[in-house]
Amino acid sequence: MTSVCEYRAGLEGVPVTQSSISFVDGQKGILEYRGIPIEELAAKSTFLESTYLLIWGKLPNRQELEEFKRDIQNHRRIKYRIRDMMKCFPESGHPMDALQASAAALGLFYSRRDLDNPVYIRDAVVRLVAKIPTMVAAFQLMRKGNDPVQPRDDLDYSANFLYMLNEREPDPLAARVFDVSLNLHAEHTINASTFSAMVTASTLTDPYAIIASAVGTLGGPLHGGANEEVIDMLEQIGSVENVRPYLEDRLERKAKIMGFGHRVYKVKDPRATILQNLAEQLFEKFGRDKYYDIAIEMERAVEEKLSHKGIYPNVDFYSGLVYRKLGIPTDLFTPVFAIARVAGWLAHWKEQIEQNRIFRPTQIYTGEHQVTYIPIEERE
Ligand code: SDX
Helix, strand or coil: CCCCCCCCHHHCCCCCCCCCCEEEECCCCEEEECCEEHHHHHHHCCHHHHHHHHHHCCCCCHHHHHHHHHHHHHCCCCCHHHHHHHHCCCCCCCHHHHHHHHHHHHCCCCCCCCCCCHHHHHHHHHHHHHHHHHHHHHHHHHHCCCCCCCCCCCCCHHHHHHHHHHCCCCCHHHHHHHHHHHHHHCCCCCCHHHHHHHHHHCCCCCHHHHHHHHHHHHCCCCCCCHHHHHHHHHHHHCCHHHHHHHHHHHHHCCCCCCCECCCCCCCCCHHHHHHHHHHHHHHHHHCCCHHHHHHHHHHHHHHHHHHHHCCCECHHHHHHHHHHHCCCCHHHHHHHHHHHHHHHHHHHHHHHHHCCCCCCCCCCCCCCCCCCCCCHHHCC
16 A cells, blocks of 8 residues: 655654544644643643543532543552562662553553443543552662552542652642642653553543553653753753753754643643643742742743744743642653653543544554575675
8 A cells, every 4th residue: 555645754843633622722822621721621630530530521510520530540550560569679770660650550450441331430530540659659668678658549540649749748838839840740642652542542441541651761861751851851951050051062062951842832832831840839939949930040041042943941841840849759750741641641531432433553664685595604
């Protein structure tokens, strides 16, 4: 069969599905979840309410939301066998690798596949949304040599994660800021990790394998791993005075500036603007972070040098400053991104299997034909 469309590196601009889950206008800096502007959801909604909206396509009524929250709360704990498995992980291992392994391990405990059954779909959504934060927090405590703490049923989703991570109840502002940040990271049309989830889903495998695929994809520095790289960059720059020399050097070497640029946004990522405001709220209450001044100067310098290419801050540029202020270790930034993006990955899983056709693209062959096999004794 000949190709039906021209080759586009990285599938840039190529539609691979029809979806009603979220919408991005990269020229106007618009992001909507099921048509609702992200600014509205950040101000008025919660991560779990947006998760329900993304997956089932409507805002839950009071009863639906309370049932969803209660079910999540009742499934936060992880099997002791998974905890015991995680205790064998090396402390030096990256938390994204620990998350990918433990997410896949969930599939060992739950029924493989019953994809035509809405109850199975909901059970898988509840388990994954509920257990991923517990596993992220558990590895953090284990790698310090401590036993993980059990989830607290009296705390809401975001407060409970910060409690499990830091072993103390978070300040209400910190819990609210964290919840808004999860909401901002929940979904973003067909990004690399979501596409990975869709391709895996299209083979009709189980949702635990799908999430493990997506976690592996998210971890790369060009995608979700950028938030960790941004803080490393700001620490390396060290002062406002060093921003421009650093930028000049990177550009001379044709190196990318972490936290900037986007395949779709050619203006400032609307999520970056909201995250900046969240960071400022935290600084007002808990004290300013010197790296914020460096970040502001970097944004200014990059705008001067690269705005003509449509290079502006993306979601990863300011998120790390929020997470630092919340006491989250740098190498946990991307697992936190994964906690949020599980919502979008599951929404696309559900949408994919409702209209499934296995992904099998084609190629433009650039190799040779009818090549002679040369016995090893005759090879150079
Ligand atoms: C996320 O897709 C999503 O929605 C992702 C995400 C989500 O919510 O799921 O939004 C989350 O992954 C955000 C992106 C995080 N990654 C980074 O911050 C890493 C740094 N950014 C770049 O690697 C890059 O901008 C990408 C990967 C994000 C997008 O790259 P593209 O679309 O493939 O662009 P490109 O590499 O083809 O670059 C086009 C031009 C090039 O210049 P020219 O060769 O044409 O002269 O823009 C330049 C690039 O050199 N460029 C940059 C740059 N990003 C692009 N130059 C300097 N610094 C950068 N960051």
